[in-house]
Amino acid sequence: MFERAEIPYGVYWSTPFAKWQGSLSTVHPIQLASHVAKDQLAKRNIAADSFDYGVLGITTPQYKSFWGVPWMMGMLGSDDVSGPTIAQACATSARCLQTGAQEVETENANCALVVCADRTSYTPHIYYPDPSGPGGTGLKEDWIMDNIKGDPWAKVSMVETAENCATKWQITTDQQHEVVLRRSEQYQDALANDQAFQKRYMVVPMEVPDSKFSKTKGTLQGDEGVFGTTREGLSKLKPVMEDGTVTFGGQTHPADGHTAMVIATEERAKEMSTNPDIRVCFLGFGMARVDKAYMPAAPVPAAARALKQAGKTIDDIDAIKTHNPFAVNDVVFAKETGADLEQMNNYGCSLIWGHPNSPTGMRATIELIEELVLRGGGTGLFAGCAAGDSAMAAVVKVADR
Numbered sequence: 599m600f601e602r603a604e605i606p607y608g609v610y611w612s613t614p615f616a617k618w619q620g621s622l623s624t625v626h627p628i629q630l631a632s633h634v635a636k637d638q639l640a641k642r643n644i645a646a647d648s649f650d651y652g653v654l655g656i657t658t659p660q661y662k663s664f665w666g667v668p669w670m671m672g673m674l675g676s677d678d679v680s681g682p683t684i685a686q687a688c689a690t691s692a693r694c695l696q697t698g699a700q701e702v703e704t705e706n707a708n709c710a711l712v713v714c715a716d717r718t719s720y721t722p723h724i725y726y727p728d729p730s731g732p733g734g735t736g737l738k739e740d741w742i743m744d745n746i747k748g749d750p751w752a753k754v755s756m757v758e759t760a761e762n763c764a765t766k767w768q769i770t771t772d773q774q775h776e777v778v779l780r781r782s783e784q785y786q787d788a789l790a791n792d793q794a795f796q797k798r799y800m801v802v803p804m805e806v807p808d809s810k811f812s813k814t815k816g817t818l819q820g821d822e823g824v825f826g827t828t829r830e831g832l833s834k835l836k837p838v839m840e841d842g843t844v845t846f847g848g849q850t851h852p853a854d855g856h857t858a859m860v861i862a863t864e865e866r867a868k869e870m871s872t873n874p875d876i877r878v879c880f881l882g883f884g885m886a887r888v889d890k891a892y893m894p895a896a897p898v899p900a901a902a903r904a905l906k907q908a909g910k911t912i913d914d915i916d917a918i919k920t921h922n923p924f925a926v927n928d929v930v931f932a933k934e935t936g937a938d939l940e941q942m943n944n945y946g947c948s949l950i951w952g953h954p955n956s957p958t959g960m961r962a963t964i965e966l967i968e969e970l971v972l973r974g975g976g977t978g979l980f981a982g983c984a985a986g987d988s989a990m991a992a993v994v995k996v997a998d999r
Contacts, residue, residue, distance in 0.1 A: 599908060600880045603702035603861055605967070605994075608872030610859035611638045612961045613801050615952045617823025621816055622854035623719035624809045627660060631715040631856045632673035633811060634801060638858070639674075644870055646675030649860075651707035653698045654683045655690040655714035655956035658721045658741060670713060681710070688921060688982060689885070690714060691857070691959030692990035696883040698861040709862040709870075714956040718742050718852040742852065745985070752891040752987065757838055757849065759893035759987065760924040764843045766892070767930050774848040774925035775832040780940060781925075781949050782827040788945040788965075793820060795945050798968045821951045823851060848925040853952030857960040874999070878967055881977070881993040882907030888987050894927040896989030897981035898934045904979065904991035914977055915993075917969045918942045919962040921982025922949045931981065944969055948982075958982070963992060970996035 613634060616622040622630070631654075639646065652667040662669065666683030681701075686693045691714050698710040721741035728736035739745075747755050754762075763769070788795040793802060804818040827847065835845035860870060868874040884903025888896045897920060905911060912935050920943060922928050928949075932939035943949075945965050948958045959982050966978040975998060981991035 599882065600699050600703050602705070602863055603699040603879065604864055604867040605878040606860050606862055606867040606870035607876040607878050607971070609642060609644070609870050610857070610964050611799055611801055612857040612957065612964060613804055613855050614818045614821045615823070615853040615855040615954055615961070616818065617952065618852045619719045620822050620854065621806050621818055622717065625717070625807060626809070627656065627715035627717040627854070627856060628654070628663060628670050629673065629811060630807070631713050631858065632670050633807065634856060635674055635711070635713065635858055638801065642870065642872065648870070649676050649679050649709050649711045651698070651701050651710040652676070652679050652681040653694045653710060653712040654681070655685070655694040656683060656716055657685045657687060657690055657955040658716050658718055660717065660720070671711070685956070686990070687985035688923070688953070688955060688958060689984035689988060689990035690956035691963065692883065692980070692982070692992050694956075695859065695861070695880070695960065695963065695992060699880050702861050702863060709860065709866050711858065711860055713856070713858045714960050715856040716955040716957060717854045718954055719854050749986065754891045756893065756923070756985075757844055759891050760844045760849070760926045761839060761842045762891050763894045763926050763930050767933055769843065769926055769929045771837060771843045771845060771848070773929060774843065774845075775829070777925040777928055777939070778827055778832060778847055778949065779829060781943055781947055784944050785824070785946040785950045789820070795968065796820065799964050823853060823952055824950060844924060844926065850923045850949050850953045853954040855954040855957045855961075857957040857964065859960060859964065876971060877997050877999045879995055881910065881995050884991045886989055890987060893983050893985070893987045894924055895930050895934070896983045896987055897927065897931055897991060900989035900991040901935065901979060901981040904981070904993050908993040910977060910993060912936060915979045916973060916976030917944065917966055917978040919966045919978070919980045920947060921953070921958050921962060922947055923953055923983065925949060927983060959990070963994065966994060967996060970994070
C-alpha cells in the first residue's frame, strides 16, 4: 500500500486517441506531450518548476527519442528535472505509474510528472548491420507491423494468442461480438450529454499543431477512428484466421495519443488538486506472465498480485477497467475472477477507442478514477495484457479526506 504518494485529483489528462495515420500521425509524440502538458498545467495554475522527477513511457522509437525525459521536461520548462524513459509494450502505463509512485513513496521525489506518448502511425523501418552476415547484410524490421505479426519467443502472432484462449475457454465468435456490442454501448455513455464524462479529463476540443508546431492544422473534437458497431455489421465479419473465431470487429485498432498524470506527496497533492477534498492513491501493483502464446489470460494473475499487495479481493472492487485488445480478454477475465462481464469497462476501453501502446493503460486508469468519483468513492482495478504473454495491474482508491 502506498501511503505517501497520491494523485492530485484532476491533475491528469488525455488527448483524444487518433486513428492510425490520422490527425496525430505527423506530430512528434514527445514534442506533442510537452506542448499539451504546458497548456494543461497552465490551466491548473501549476508551474513547471513544481516537479523534481519525470517519467516518460514510449514504445515506438521516434526521432531524438534517445533523449527521453530530459528533452521532454526541458521543453516543458523544467530543465533541471530528469528521470527514466520506459518501454514495457502495452504495460508501459502501469509500469510508469508504479515507478512514479515508488519514487514519491520512498522520498526520492516529491512531485513527479508521468507521461505516456506514442505514435504507432509513424514508426521506423530499422536495419541492423551485420558485417559477418552473407555479403555483409544485416537484419531489417518494421517496428510495429513485424512485431504484431510475430513473437520471437512464442513464434505466434498476437491474434493467435487470442485464438488459443478462445479454444481453451470455449469462447465463440458470437460471444466475442456480444462483448463488443456491450463495450460500444458503454462508450456511448461517455459521449452522452456533449461528452460530459470525457470532458472531465480529456483535452477537447484539441487544436492539432503542424509538425513544426508553428500553426494549427486542425481540431480533434474527440476520439478518431472509433467504428460504429451494430449486430448486423458484426455478423457479416469472418474470422481473421482460417477456422478461427476472432474477427476484426472483435479486436482493437492501432492509434496515436498522449496521456499524463501527476503523482505527489499529500501536501503537494492538496495544493495542486482541483478538489482537495478528494484523495486518490494507489494501493498496489502486480505483474505476471502466463503460458507461452496465451497473452489475453495474463491480466488474471497480474490482477491477483495487485489485489494481494493492496490487501483486497475481487469482491472489494467497485469498478474494473481492462486493456482488452481482444474481446476474448474480458471473457477470460470474467470467467477466471468472477467479475461481472457486463459491468467491466464502463465509459469505454481500448477495444473501442483504440490502442496507442504506452498511453492506453493510463487513460483507462484516469477513467477508472473518474468513475469512482462519480460513484462517491471506492476501490478500482485496472488490468491489461502486454506483449510476451505478460500483464500488469493496478489498484486505486478514491475517498474523501
